[in-house]
Amino acid sequence: MSLLFSPYDLAGRAVRNRLWVAPMCQYSAVDGLPNDWHHVHLAQFASGGAGAVIAEATAVVPEGRISPDDTGLWNDAQRDAWAPIAAAIRARGALPGIQLAHAGRKASTWSPLTGNHGSVPQDAGGWTTVAPSAMAYEGFAEPVALDDAAIDRVVEAFATAAVRALAAGFEVLEVHAAHGYLLHQFLSPLSNLREDAYGGSLENRARLLLRIVEAVRAAATEAAVLVRFSASDWADGGWDAAQTATVAGWAAERGADLFDISSGGLVAHQRITTGPGYQVPLAAEVRRGGDVPVSAVGEITSGAQAEAVLQAGDADVILAGREWLRDPHFALRAATELGETDAGLWPPQYLRARPRA
Numbered sequence: 001m002s003l004l005f006s007p008y009d010l011a012g013r014a015v016r017n018r019l020w021v022a023p024m025c026q027y028s029a030v031d032g033l034p035n036d037w038h039h040v041h042l043a044q045f046a047s048g049g050a051g052a053v054i055a056e057a058t059a060v061v062p063e064g065r066i067s068p069d070d071t072g073l074w075n076d077a078q079r080d081a082w083a084p085i086a087a088a089i090r091a092r093g094a095l096p097g098i099q100l101a102h103a104g105r106k107a108s109t110w111s112p113l114t115g116n117h118g119s120v121p122q123d124a125g126g127w128t129t130v131a132p133s134a135m136a137y138e139g140f141a142e143p144v145a146l147d148d149a150a151i152d153r154v155v156e157a158f159a160t161a162a163v164r165a166l167a168a169g170f171e172v173l174e175v176h177a178a179h180g181y182l183l184h185q186f187l188s189p190l191s192n193l194r195e196d197a198y199g200g201s202l203e204n205r206a207r208l209l210l211r212i213v214e215a216v217r218a219a220a221t222e223a224a225v226l227v228r229f230s231a232s233d234w235a236d237g238g239w240d241a242a243q244t245a246t247v248a249g250w251a252a253e254r255g256a257d258l259f260d261i262s263s264g265g266l267v268a269h270q271r272i273t274t275g276p277g278y279q280v281p282l283a284a285e286v287r288r289g290g291d292v293p294v295s296a297v298g299e300i301t302s303g304a305q306a307e308a309v310l311q312a313g314d315a316d317v318i319l320a321g322r323e324w325l326r327d328p329h330f331a332l333r334a335a336t337e338l339g340e341t342d343a344g345l346w347p348p349q350y351l352r353a354r355p356r357a
């Protein structure tokens with residue numbers, strides 16, 4: 001049996017394999033409510049054999065949305081709209097997950113589906129953004145620096161959203177600390193210029209994330225907690241894999257179960273070279289340096305490639321994004337590619353299409 005299709009023990013949950021769906025914004029919500037699009041979009045990956053399906057960056061407060069069209073979990077109507085989606089994922093054999101997010105200074109931007117770029121003006125439905133420091137992402141509107149009381153409210157909002165996510169039926173809660181959004185803005189010295197308990201030393205820059213991990217863990221004891229990091233800013237003087245490994249270790253002590261290692265997104269002047277598996281070395285560095293379980297993501301598009309990452313000990317789990325959009329049955333295809341003989345991954349309704357060895 002391949003490693004990719006052997007079960008993974010995620011904090012006591014047996015996940016049927018190690019090929020999961022990465023969170024992907026659909027920019028298709030109204031008032032933060034997921035709808036029929038999100039339902040079909042996410043459920044199809046479970047039919048396609050995913051071990052876990054992590055729903056998109058979902059804002060814990062309205063001002064934390066990347067765009068006005070993001071999903072949310074700041075009210076009970078949103079919780080209720082997510083519930084059938086989580087149930088559909090679980091009914092198809094995958095573990096339902098959701099990414100809890102706050103976009104900070106990168107909030108209130110146009111959805112790419114509109115064809116516009118940059119900040120949404122206030123008179124067009126935009127809002128004032130918040131950040132560790134009053135420093136804009138290049139080209140975006142300037143944010144307001146969060147004070148202590150506002151920071152406490154952010155922690156509370158993550159915990160409340162975690163309770164709603166659990167009530168909606170999600171079993172995996174991923175805290176979004178990557179891609180230049182609020183928690184990454186606190187972690188990186190390039191965006192955090194604070195001189196209080198949340199800025200300066202690594203301990204201080206990590207303080208907000210660690211408070212949130214603790215709060216989510218306490219609010220949703222039955223859930224598995226993941227943290228997504230950008231393990232490099234791809235810019236001089238920025239956040240890096242060594243700092244990620246240290247903070248991942250601290251987050252693990254506070255109850256985080258797995259670390260999803262991505263990169264970039266903090267500054268517009270990042271210098272990033274992409275290619276097949278380009279973030280795998282970062283995942284491997286965090287796994288070894290932090291002695292924590294990690295997932296690797298980024299241009300992993302075949303069963304053989306995913307299996308090689310696991311066999312090398314560079315990651316414990318593989319996440320993919322765009323390959324699932326190209327082929328919603330990516331895991332069924334990868335299983336065939338790796339010669340997996342267990343037909344159980346296939347929905348019975350689809351078995352007549354299963355290739356014979």
Ligand SMILES: Cc1cc2nc3c(=O)[nH]c(=O)nc-3n(C[C@H](O)[C@H](O)[C@H](O)COP(=O)(O)O)c2cc1C
Pocket residue numbers: 022023024025026056057099176178179228262297298299300319320321322323
């Ligand atoms: C349409 C789309 C939406 C995305 N939205 C999110 C998101 O909501 N949260 C997140 O952390 N990453 C997001 N990403 C990044 C993916 O999760 C993934 O890390 C990235 O696409 C690299 O993996 P891939 O090469 O397998 O696509 C998005 C990517 C795409 C293509």
